[in-house]
Amino acid sequence: MVVPQRLITKRSRLGIRRLSAGNIGGFIGSHSREHARCSGNCEGCSRAAPNPAVGGSTSNGHSLNKETARRGFRRLQSVTGVLLLLSSAAGIYLLATDASLWLLAVSHAVGLVIIVLLDLVLGLYSLASAKSAYLPSIAAAFLGFVLQAGDVLTAPQYNMTVSYFARYLFGLWSFDLLLGLQIAIVLVGVAGRPHAKYLARRKTRRGRELDYSRRTFVKAFVGFAGLVGLGAAIGSVKFALPSSASTQTASSSQGGTVQGSVANVNKLQVGTPVYFDYPSGYPNALTKNADGSLTALSILCTHVCCECSFDSAANVFYCPCHGSVFDMSGRVVRGPAVADLPTVQLRVDSSGNVFPTGISNPGPCHP
Numbered sequence: 001m002v003v004p005q006r007l008i009t010k011r012s013r014l015g016i017r018r019l020s021a022g023n024i025g026g027f028i029g030s031h032s033r034e035h036a037r038c039s040g041n042c043e044g045c046s047r048a049a050p051n052p053a054v055g056g057s058t059s060n061g062h063s064l065n066k067e068t069a070r071r072g073f074r075r076l077q078s079v080t081g082v083l084l085l086l087s088s089a090a091g092i093y094l095l096a097t098d099a100s101l102w103l104l105a106v107s108h109a110v111g112l113v114i115i116v117l118l119d120l121v122l123g124l125y126s127l128a129s130a131k132s133a134y135l136p137s138i139a140a141a142f143l144g145f146v147l148q149a150g151d152v153l154t155a156p157q158y159n160m161t162v163s164y165f166a167r168y169l170f171g172l173w174s175f176d177l178l179l180g181l182q183i184a185i186v187l188v189g190v191a192g193r194p195h196a197k198y199l200a201r202r203k204t205r206r207g208r209e210l211d212y213s214r215r216t217f218v219k220a221f222v223g224f225a226g227l228v229g230l231g232a233a234i235g236s237v238k239f240a241l242p243s244s245a246s247t248q249t250a251s252s253s254q255g256g257t258v259q260g261s262v263a264n265v266n267k268l269q270v271g272t273p274v275y276f277d278y279p280s281g282y283p284n285a286l287t288k289n290a291d292g293s294l295t296a297l298s299i300l301c302t303h304v305c306c307e308c309s310f311d312s313a314a315n316v317f318y319c320p321c322h323g324s325v326f327d328m329s330g331r332v333v334r335g336p337a338v339a340d341l342p343t344v345q346l347r348v349d350s351s352g353n354v355f356p357t358g359i360s361n362p363g364p365c366h367p
C-alpha cells in the first residue's frame with residue numbers, strides 16, 4: 001500500500017512510534033534518546049547514510065554499531081542481573097517462610113533451592129557483564145517460570161485439588177513476585193535481542209563476541225532442568241522416609257480383635273488419641289471422650305494438607321506448617337485454616353471393635 005507523503009510527515013511530526021521489542025531494546029541502550037537528538041550525522045543512526053561495515057539494526061530501523069550494541073547489552077545485563085538477584089531473594093524468602101514446602105513437598109523445596117542458586121550465580125555473572133550469562137539467564141528464568149507455574153499440577157500428589165492448590169500458591173505474594181521476576185527476566189532478555197544478535201555476529205580475535213544460538217539456549221535449558229530434576233529426585237528420596245505421623249500411627253495404634261477394625265473401645269484411654277489410616281494413606285486420630293463417646297478426625301490440616309500432631313499439654317491438634325490449631329472435636333481454634341478437620345464416621349461392633357465407614361466432610365485433602 002502506498003502511504004501519501006503528507007501522512008508520513010504528519011505522523012513523524014507527532015512523534016508516533018511503533019512499540020516493539022526493538023523499541024524496548026533501544027530504550028535499554030538509550031539509543032532512542034540519541035536518535036531523538038540526532039540531526040542525521042550521528043554514528044550508527046538510521047538517519048545517517050548506512051554503513052555496510054556495521055551491518056546491525058534494531059527492528060525499529062535503527063542501525064547499531066559496536067559501541068551502541070555493547071553499551072545497550074551492558075545495560076541489559078545490569079537489569080537482568082538485578083532481576084535475577086531479586087528473584088533469588090524472593091525464592092529464599094519463600095523457602096524460609098513456607099514450612100509446608102519442607103514438610104509436605106521436600107522435592108519441590110530442593111528444586112527451588114537449585115533455582116535460587118542458579119539465579120544467584122547468573123545474577124552475579126550478569127552484573128559482572130559476563131556475556132556468556134546472557135542466554136543461560138533467559139533459559140534459567142524461563143525454566144523457573146515453567147516449573148513454578150507447573151507446580152499447581154502436582155496438587156493430587158498432596159491429596160489436594162489443582163484449583164485449591166492454585167488458590168493457595170497464587171495467594172502467596174512471594175510466589176507471585178518470583179513468577180513476575182522470572183517473566184520480567186525473559187522479557188528483558190528478548191527485548192535485548194537486537195544487541196545480542198549484533199554482538200554475536202561480530203568477531204574478535206578469539207572468536208565470536210557473544211555465543212548466541214538456539215542450540216546454546218536449549219543446552220542451557222536442558223542442563224538446568226537436569227540439575228533441578230536431580231535435586232528434586234534427591235528430595236523425593238528424603239520425602240519417602242517415614243514421617244513422624246506414620247511413626248505415631250505404628251506406635252500408638254490399638255487394633256481391634258477383628259480384621260479391619262482400627263481399635264477396640266475397651267482398650268482406649270480417655271483423651272489419648274490412637275492413629276490409623278483411612279482410606280489407606282490418609283492419617284486419622286481416634287479419641288475416646290470422657291463420656292465414653294468416640295471422635296475420629298482426619299489429621300490432615302484443611303489449609304494445605306500438612307499432617308497435624310497432637311499436643312497433649314493443650315489438648316489440641318497442631319499443624320506444623322503454618323500453625324493452625326484444632327480442638328479435640330476438630331474445630332478451628334486458630335488459622336490460617338478456616339475449615340474444621342474432617343470427621344471419620346465409625347461403626348462399633350458388639351465386642352467393641354471400631355471400624356471406619358466414611359468421611360463426613362472431606363474438605364480439600366481427601367478424595
Ligand code: FES
Nearest residue numbers: 301303304319322
Ligand atoms: S497446612 Fe497451613 S496451617 Fe496447616
